[in-house]
Amino acid sequence: MKPYEKIGWVDHVVDVATEEVIQEGTPVSQTNMNHMDDGIFENREAVILHEGLIAANQQEIKVLKDATLNNMVNNVFLKNFDSVEAVLIISGVFDPVARKIYV
Template identity: 35%
Template sequence: MPLRDEAYEPLEWEDRVIDQQTGDVLVPGTPVNEVNLNRMESGILTSHLDVGLAALAALQLAAATQQEMEKLKNQRILQGEATITANQSNGYFRDFEPFIEISPPGLPQINTPNYDVILTPTVSDDLGRVGDLVVYDKTQNGFKVKMTGSAMVVVFIWTLINPRV
């Protein structure tokens, strides 16, 4: 019986050939005995184990591929809501334009800074005074949004779209 560390070498089986006229054995043939049969069983078992390991490796690869696809799908479009609250001013001037830093949940964006962000204001103390909402400083783990208008509070929905993921 072959050892587990040895590679399996197939045995070339031969028929026993006898001369019909003389009765002499021309080819002794491969003996059907315990050694040869156990060797054959060991080869069959080894091939089943190899097929099982290959199937297990294929399943693991498929699971890893599926997980990677889910990761990429979850990076393609993200959405959330944020609020910018302005600082108090003297009624005419502000020291700076109010902004907020947004860190989308999940994994870092792999296509930085080439992703798009769409902003949709939903609530404000005065929608006419929101001005523009501007996205800037896009990084792998987030971006900033500033408000150029004079509203004190604006709530908006942000949608991050990363089409090249």
């Protein structure tokens, strides 16, 4: 994702007495509004992606922490599946609420 470049909005300032334009304001245009709209959208998409990555990392940390606290450090493995339909569980049980397979 490319970095967002600020527009740097400035007010349109006119001298009330002389009606002289002291400062040209940034135009409120389709280009400028779409620039902001695209930036907001791209940042929201990045937040959604990072929320998922953070949640996955939190799950892995919990599994590793629990294994360490229970002295099961030699039996720890992590595997994420899109669904369990493609997984044949021969021994163990799948908990759909916790989204975990216990073996």
